[in-house]
Amino acid sequence: MSHSIDDSQPIFQQIARRIADDIIDGTTKExxxxxxxxxxxxxxxxxxxxAAKxxxxxxxxxxxxxxxxxxMFVAEGAKEILLKERKxxxxxxxxxxxxxxxxxxxLSKNQIKQLIDEGGK
Known part of the structure; x- marks a missing residue:
């Protein structure tokens, strides 16, 4: 728990996001x-x-x-659910x-892909 709270969104949502982030990055496993x-x-x-909220x-x-x-424990399949939601x-x-x-x-889709591949050059 090294993150800090900010005013960008409600605190309870930040708590949920931090737990979810830890599950996605493997810090907290299923x-x-x-x-x-x-x-x-x-x-x-x-x-x-x-926090409970x-x-x-x-x-x-x-x-x-x-x-x-x-x-509270991380459910099996939690990471997959979170990745799907984040996508x-x-x-x-x-x-x-x-x-x-x-x-x-x-711009065509091919031109967009080219811009991504070239880094916007």
């Missing part, structure tokens, strides 16, 4: 326990309910599951605007 709401609250100096987002997505009396997010956030701008500039 079957491993994630920090508790109290650990997040203490580390980031936030209300435990805020972020964790519960991932529970709802079946990324995390609860072992009663033990804590959709990437497409919508970056590719769609790129294609819209390319159409405006009358």
């Amino acid at each position: 079957g491993e326990q994630v920090p508790s709401t109290n650990q997040f609250a203490k580390h980031y100096q936030i209300n435990p309910a805020t 972020g964790i519960n987002l991932l529970v709802e997505q079946e990324i995390l599951f609860k072992k009663r009396g033990v804590g 959709v997010e990437f497409y919508e956030r970056y590719i769609v605007p790129l294609l819209q701008e390319a159409e405006y500039l009358q």
